[in-house]
Amino acid sequence: NRAADALDASALMVEEVLAEAGIERAAVICAGIGIPGPVNRARGTVGSATILPGWVGLRIAFEMEGRLGLRVEIENDANCGALAEMTWGAGRECSNFAYIKAATGIGAGLVTDGRLLRGASGTAGEIGHTTLDEAGALCYCGNRGCLETVASGPAILQLVGQGRSEALTLPRVIELAAAGDIRCRRAISDAGREIGVAVAGLCNLINPERVIIGGAMSRAGDLLLGPIRESIRRHTVLAAADRVDVVPAVFVERAELLGSLALALTSSTEARSAPV
Ligand SMILES: [Zn+2]
Incomplete structure (x- = not known):
C-alpha cells in the first residue's frame, strides 16, 4: 500500500x-x-x-x-504554492492572483478577494486538465488533449528525449535550453504557449491582477514566461489582458x-x- x-x-x-x-x-x-x-x-x-x-x-x-x-x-x-506567494512572495499585497505550478503536473492556486478559491469538492484550479484538443492524446485523468498531455514536464521530456544518449531530466532540459539547444528551447516555449492558452481562459474568468508562474519549469525564466504572456495577450479580452502581470514565483523548490x-x-x- x-x-x-x-x-x-x-x-x-x-x-x-x-x-x-x-x-x-x-x-x-x-x-x-x-x-x-x-x-x-x-x-x-x-x-x-x-x-x-x-x-x-x-x-x-x-x-x-x-x-x-x-x-x-x-x-x-x-494551493500551498499560492499560500506561500500570498504570505511571503510575489502575491503579497495582491488580493486577486493566479499561481501556476508548472512541473511534473500543471496546477493552479487561485486567490480571489484575498482568499483561496477551493470549489465545491476541492478541484478548483485543476488547469492541467483543461481540454486543448478534443482529439488529442489520452490523459491519465481519463479525458483527451488536456494541457498536461502537451505541456507538462513529462510531455517535454518525451518530446526532446528521443534520439539522445543522455537520460534527460527537466532541470537538464532547462540547462540545455539556456545553453542554446534548439529542440529544448522550442519544447519549453511551445509548452509556455499552451499553458498561456489555458491561463488566458482563467484570466477571462477571474480577472487576476497577477499571474505567478512557479514549479520546476519556471526555472526556464522568460523562455517560458514570454510565450505565456503572448498567449494571454492573444486569447484574453483586452481589459483583462491589460490588467494582468505575469511574474516568476519567488519560491520554487520550497x-x-x-x-x-x-x-x-x-x-x-x-x-x-x-x-x-
Ligand atoms: Zn487530464
Missing part, C-alpha cells in the same frame, strides 16, 4: 526533523501537508478518483494525526513547504470543520 507507506515515511521524517531541531512535540501547533491532487479539506481526503487513485478514500489528515499525535491540515500543492507552513499558521487560528 504505497499511500500508507508514504504516510509512514513522512511521519518518520517529522520525528527526525523534530529531534534534529530539538523541538518538543507540545510546542508544535499543527502540521501541514501538500498533496499533488485535488483535496477535499472538509473530509481530509483526495478529491478526485482519477488523479491520485491510490489515495482515494484515505483520510489523510486523520491518518497522519494518528501517526504524529499532532493536528494536521492538508491542502493541494498548487513553495509547498512554505505554503504548508502558512496553512498551519492560518488554520491554527481558525475553527476546524470535523471530518465527515
